[in-house]
Amino acid sequence: xxxxxxxxxxxxxxxxxxxxxxxxxxxxxxxxxxxxxxxxxxxxxxxxxxxxxxxxxxxxxxxxxxxxxxxxxxxxxxxxxxxxxxxxxxxxxxxxxxxxxxxxxxxxxx
Amino acid sequence: xxxxxxxxxxxxxxxxxxxxxxxxxxxxxxxxxxxxxxxxxxxxxxxxxxxxxxxxxxxxxxxxxxxxxxxxxxxxxxxxxxxxxxxxxxxxxxxxxxxxxxxxxxxxxxx
Numbered sequence: 001x002x003x004x005x006x007x008x009x010x011x012x013x014x015x016x017x018x019x020x021x022x023x024x025x026x027x028x029x030x031x032x033x034x035x036x037x038x039x040x041x042x043x044x045x046x047x048x049x050x051x052x053x054x055x056x057x058x059x060x061x062x063x064x065x066x067x068x069x070x071x072x073x074x075x076x077x078x079x080x081x082x083x084x085x086x087x088x089x090x091x092x093x094x095x096x097x098x099x100x101x102x103x104x105x106x107x108x109x110x
Numbered sequence: 111x112x113x114x115x116x117x118x119x120x121x122x123x124x125x126x127x128x129x130x131x132x133x134x135x136x137x138x139x140x141x142x143x144x145x146x147x148x149x150x151x152x153x154x155x156x157x158x159x160x161x162x163x164x165x166x167x168x169x170x171x172x173x174x175x176x177x178x179x180x181x182x183x184x185x186x187x188x189x190x191x192x193x194x195x196x197x198x199x200x201x202x203x204x205x206x207x208x209x210x211x212x213x214x215x216x217x218x219x220x221x
Binding site: 001031033035041042043044045048058086095096097098099100101102103 | 113140141143145150151152154155158160168169198200202204207208209210211212214215
């Protein structure tokens, strides 16, 4: 099956800083999503982005499908951005579940 | 609109005991999934369902069974719990827009 690798594994930043999280995948994708797991364990869907660029407030994401990577940008970080960010992908055309990367653990310090 | 609801939130079992985790969604989604999350390993797919009365195996199905008798409910069963099944279990559903929505999780400890 598809392999999903995320980098960096850990990231510590000061409030107000910008960050870029990377997701590499081993096969062509027809479904790629980014999630945020907050410190209480809740998983929130950030983007559905198998290709192209999307923006939602201070967050944006870009997927370059031909080069098999996706980037999540966080601008003007706030302490509430802390948590684990997961990239998940699927290369099949059916309802198969997404394969998750191991995540990037982000800590935003005040 | 509650989204995806999981019960219970916490459970402690002894080795060999059985239990059922319930997932309910009110978004009329066809597809539902059970994942487990272990430290340092991300989320791994256990079983999934593409509609009422259907189920399929995911990446780590051994030791688990599932049922989808009603479209809104997806049950995950452990017939004889083992310490290796200590984990956090997440249910998710997916609609026509292909976005995955998760429940709040069930923390299970098997002693």
